């Protein structure tokens with residue numbers, strides 16, 4: 001288990017700091033399968049997860065959704081046949097918070113089982 005996935009999310013606050021460029025670079029190294037994307041000006045972490053069929057993809061979607069509810073931090077989830085696309089960002093700050101990297105690491109762990 002990496003150090004990042006053992007951390008707890010902090011409460012999302014509108015005045016929370018976004019991660020700066022140096023922190024972002026360091027944190028991305030801890031979740032190397034995630035890419036940084038810009039969606040309508042909002043930086044986000046995105047990863048596609050592949051599955052054999054719809055039911056397996058659905059089960060993973062539900063696990064990520066349960067984790068999100070436990071932590072009070074919620075992703076965008078796109079469920080397709082054999083594929084789930086997960087995007088993490090912090091709505092309140094319109095950008096990336098350390099929480100998003102923690103959740104990306106924990107999403108990887110759910111996939112690895």
Ligand SMILES: C[C@H](O)[C@H](O)[C@H]1CNC2=NC(N)=NC(=O)C2=N1
Pocket residue numbers: 011012013072073074075089090091092093
């Ligand atoms: C009150 C509650 O904790 C907040 O509204 C949370 C819910 N989940 C959230 N999830 C994400 N990704 N960003 C937020 O800013 C956010 N805010």
